[in-house]
């Protein structure tokens with residue numbers, strides 16, 4: 001199995017459960033409040049480590065209680081954190097999350113230390129471990145750092161997986177370094193300017209990303225599974241029906257499942273089903289990381305349907 005390197009964000013999630021999302025100017029009483037480790041980078045790292053991958057993290061926390069909390073999380077999850085810097089110049093990233101009664105979420109992120117993950121810092125840490133790896137990237141650290149990290153990873157022969165979240169306009173030069181890009185429907189639409197409401201529309205939008213340089217597109221379709229598109233084919237892998245508690249980090253878990261499958265050389269259809277299963281499992285518990293499955297739990301989901 002190839003090691004997995006995650007270069008990305010670490011947030012502490014302040015999560016409120018509400019009967020519904022509130023309206024502008026409205027005060028609403030919540031049912032629950034919790035503090036969870038989160039951040040798209042941290043979530044993807046924890047999910048991959050739970051599956052059994054050897055995970056290396058490159059990122060930044062503040063010199064504060066939230067940063068120390070996250071360092072403990074990484075130690076408990078067996079994630080190699082030699083690449084995690086501690087800064088006194090900004091607090092650890094924070095996300096304010098609302099979860100409604102259907103398990104859907106709304107997220108506001110304050111990047112803090114994540115905004116200080118500069119290219120020079122990443123370059124210093126990225127070479128370890130030296131062997132070929134799966135390199136997982138998202139868009140919660142500076143875009144220039146992401147672009148250069150993808151370029152170096154590609155030059156080194158790593159498999160580059162980019163989760164284009166949160167969605168921002170991307171240069172074709174970045175897409176050209178990416179082996180797998182994994183937008184959800186909304187991100188795919190925002191990246192391409194095209195509708196993605198049907199499978200046909202999503203495939204057409206994915207093909208635009210291929211033309212712009214991405215190697216493969218795996219569009220995340222929530223409960224409807226995912227759509228894989230490469231130059232020759234399109235494969236729709238249906239999702240798993242589960243009782244949804246909280247969808248926070250379902251996409252991050254999916255990406256970890258995909259990276260784990262790539263690290264283990266799964267063939268494409270098995271990879272897609274495995275990623276769907278990991279994403280589905282993660283929605284069955286509260287918070288970003290609590291229900292992220294072990295390999296055995298993901299396999300049990302696969303056998304269930």
Ligand code: RIB
Pocket residue numbers: 009011012013037038039040043094095107109140248249250251252288
């Ligand atoms: O993808 C979910 C994550 O997005 C949350 O954990 C939050 O921290 C934001 O980064």
